[in-house]
């Protein structure tokens with residue numbers, strides 16, 4: 065089936081089998097392999113991407129269901145080669161080891177901090193509890209998000225401080 | 226080294242992060258490979274049975290299917306996967322064929338291998354394979370294995386596949402004379418490393434060059450190559466085993482599994498690249514499980530708390546076959562019972578049992594986690610019996626600097642011993658007491674506050690690292706002064722590229738930016754490598770790199786001395802390896818050496834390093850739900866020399882949380898037919914971000930290892946080893962007034978709730994009888 069997606073700001077058209085998941089479509093049809101697949105049953109969160117502004121598990125969505133949607137993956141998180149503020153914070157706070165959970169963590173975190181730039185530690189832990197990491201024990205990831213919040217602060221919230 | 230370290234010991238940000246954070250890692254399923262076929266394994270749905278027939282006819286005719294292989298396609302002798310270390314003849318008798326024939330012995334055992342144009346078509350075809358199995362009764366646990374009426378291997382008269390015995394002094398004599406003894410039974414459940422990335426492989430066969438390339442290897446690629454070459458009757462030089470980025474290992478990934486052969490075999494047979502990616506359910510059924518130990522441990526003490534002896538028996542449930550590294554857990558249980566304590570006499574016998582469950586392998590802190598749990602529980606019980614303070618009793622028995630090196634028990638049948646290398650085990654212990662504010666919190670022990678009972682515990686451990694026999698590295702210096710590092714250890718996410726760049730930069734006296742790249746693990750990097758296990762990579766690989774750096778500098782000095790006609794000692798290497806000087810004479814390096822200079826270095830070690838430390842926990846237990854909340858968890862370790870405090874800290878925290886998962890949540894549960902009931906991440910609970918928010922790790926560098934020039938020790942496993950004992954003791958402390966004594970992990974809410982109910986029941990019973 066012909067499917068149109070806006071991926072990281074680019075319009076792409078793919079011809080896919082109806083049973084193909086969005087995760088596999090991104091990875092194998094579009095060769096955007098930054099999105100990872102850890103379980104294919106919606107638990108680990110490694111496949112999380114942003115679809116129309118919402119963090120979504122791309123292993124639970126069929127590519128054809130995303131027809132017309134606007135998609136952001138880890139490859140589109142920062143412009144060009146530089147790291148964005150969230151990625152920089154992950155690096156500074158050692159928020160990753162093997163890196164396999166990282167793209168899903170980043171996209172979930174990005175969606176959260178965009179919506180709630182002042183999210184508390186408890187809120188961060190609650191929202192990201194749906195993303196599993198087997199390496200880090202999560203401490204560095206939480207610190208990274210807390211640190212990255214300032215980069216997401218809206219102008220009025222900045223003034224308020 | 227001529228200058229003070231500029232990088233070693235600093236929290237250098239990781240080099241590998243730059244690709245991981247941008248989605249540019251190259252994990253095995255990310256490799257692009259034009260024309261690759263896809264494979265799916267058909268697995269046994271029956272735990273134990275005789276194969277009547279495997280019908281592949283329907284599957285073969287499906288569109289896009291290239292082949293369906295069964296054992297009969299593999300020639301007269303189906304290859305078997307050998308034991309990698311510390312084998313015994315009886316263990317070798319129970320190794321796994323790459324495809325089942327005759328019998329199946331666990332749910333998930335490979336019986337056929339389907340190769341098709343796409344992964345989806347291969348899955349369709351796998352569904353069309355019919356496997357007819359005549360079921361036999363399944364052996365599940367120790368009792369079933371020891372009964373011996375059902376045998377996994379009929380040619381053997383027993384389900385006991387091997388035995389390891391740890392011996393020091395004369396335990397029988399010590400027990401006979403001891404004023405106090407106590408014996409208890411313990412059990413550690415079956416659970417598993419569960420890395421977030423499942424296994425996967427991509428094989429290519431170059432018919433023209435008769436050359437095989439297998440990508441997706443981890444942990445021990447060189448060993449995988451030698452096994453694979455033998456199975457495929459190829460010279461080792463014709464097999465390249467390539468390490469990709471790896472989504473976590475923790476001991477399981479990278480050993481030789483049936484698929485390592487099957488994917489390579491199919492690629493060669495079909496003349497096309499073949500890719501196989503494990504799915505999560507398959508991962509639970511087929512990648513190595515771990516732990517599952519029954520243990521009876523007995524302690525002998527003086528009344529003042531001095532531990533005299535330890536003895537016992539343990540039974541590890543190895544599953545259906547003896548896989549390559551099945552030995553590490555039982556041998557460590559046999560040897561490491563005394564942990565960091567001064568216990569003169571020890572006798573520990575560990576049997577390796579077969580059962581109709583997924584074969585086991587090693588998992589971070591193999592055997593050490595299990596035996597530490599049993600010993601630390603027993604120490605707390607002894608303290609209660611003897612009316613001693615738990616901290617004071619431990620402190621009295623911890624080994625001190627003056628007792629180093631300290632000989633370890635000998636392990637039979639191989640007769641290997643070893644020794645603890647350096648340290649004062651009271652120091653990390655005291656620091657840990659201070660960190661958790663032990664004295665301040667003492668009054669909380671057993672207290673009921675807002676409906677929850679509070680408990681406190683502390684436990685100690687040693688962690689063996691830097692396992693030999695040796696490691697190799699090669700450094701290549703180009704005319705721009707840029708260095709490329711090649712090393713035989715492999716990366717599993719621990720930040721090895723960064724740590725090795727730090728070591729290379731300091732050894733050569735160059736800025737770290739001049740380390741162009743670090744290549745590791747693959748058989749193409751160095752002639753001979755040993756991989757990553759037993760907390761060996763940083764020490765062994767790092768020392769090999771330092772050795773190569775010295776050789777590189779020597780060869781530069783020799784070449785310069787010859788050119789200048791002066792003694793070698795007059796030569797100075799300057800400008801960050803870009804030039805050489807002798808007095809007034811100076812020459813850019815590229816004029817001296819042309820385009821490239823290379824040197825190789827080896828580091829060999831016969832003895833292991835031992836990091837050590839203490840952990841403490843403060844928990845609250847809700848008696849209505851059995852829920853254990855970890856209010857505070859603190860770890861203190863001494864790793865000899867810290868190479869990168871940031872990556873070390875990450876290792877500690879990650880290992881602690883894995884340990885908490887194993888102590889409180891994770892369990893691979895089987896039914897009586899040998900069906901795994903927890904084969905998804907929905908039913909097998911991993912720790913998530915909101916489970917354990919309050920954990921801390923402190924690393925010290927007090928007693929460098931005398932065994933290597935870096936003074937470093939292993940640091941990857943210490944974080945997990947004492948967690949089970951600490952958590953169980955904290956729960957016992959909290960529920961002391963209710964009479965609850967946990968002897969089994971995990972302390973999941975249903976188990977804790979049941980323990981409370983049972984304790985209440987027996988109290989009521991006692992009251993009734995009293996009346």
Ligand code: FES
Nearest residue numbers: 102104106109123
């Ligand atoms: S792969 Fe989608 S949630 Fe695990």
Ligand code: FES
Nearest residue numbers: 161165197198199
């Ligand atoms: S960094 Fe390995 S799973 Fe998170």
